[in-house]
Amino acid sequence: MRRQRTCCGRLPGTVADCGVAHALAPDVCPARPSPSAVVRKEFQLIDINESDVNDQGAIASLMDTDSGESYDDMRISLDDAEYKGMREALKEGSKDVYVTVLEAMGMRKVLPTYVCK
Numbered sequence: 831m832r833r834q835r836t837c838c839g840r841l842p843g844t845v846a847d848c849g850v851a852h853a854l855a856p857d858v859c860p861a862r863p864s865p866s867a868v869v870r871k872e873f874q875l876i877d878i879n880e881s882d883v884n885d886q887g888a889i890a891s892l893m894d895t896d897s898g899e900s901y902d903d904m905r906i907s908l909d910d911a912e913y914k915g916m917r918e919a920l921k922e923g924s925k926d927v928y929v930t931v932l933e934a935m936g937m938r939k940v941l942p943t944y945v946c947k
Contacts, residue, residue: 873930887907
C-alpha cells in the first residue's frame with residue numbers, strides 16, 4: 831500500500847520544511863508559510879501637537895500617502911534626541927517630511943528616520 835504524502839510533499843513520520851512532525855500532527859501542516867507580521871509604511875508628517883503630551887510623547891498627525899487618510903493616534907517622543915531632527919525639519923516647513931511607521935501585533939511606532947521631499 832502506498833503512503834500518502836503530506837501537504838509539504840513529505841512522507842508521514844518525517845519533519846517537513848514547516849517544522850511539523852507529521853507522524854504526530856499530520857493535519858497541522860500549513861498550506862503555505864504565513865506572511866510577515868511586521869508592516870512598514872510611509873506617511874507624511876503633518877504636525878506634532880506639543881500641547882498634548884504624555885509619558886509617550888506628543889501626538890503626531892500623519893497622512894497616508896496612498897489613501898489620503900489622516901491619523902492622529904501615534905506619538906513622537908519630545909525628549910528623545912533621535913526625533914529632534916524630524917521636529918526641526920517639520921518646523922522649518924520648506925519641504926514635506928515623510929516618516930516610516932512599523933506596525934506589529936496591533937501596535938504602531940513612528941521610527942526616528944525621516945525624509946524631506
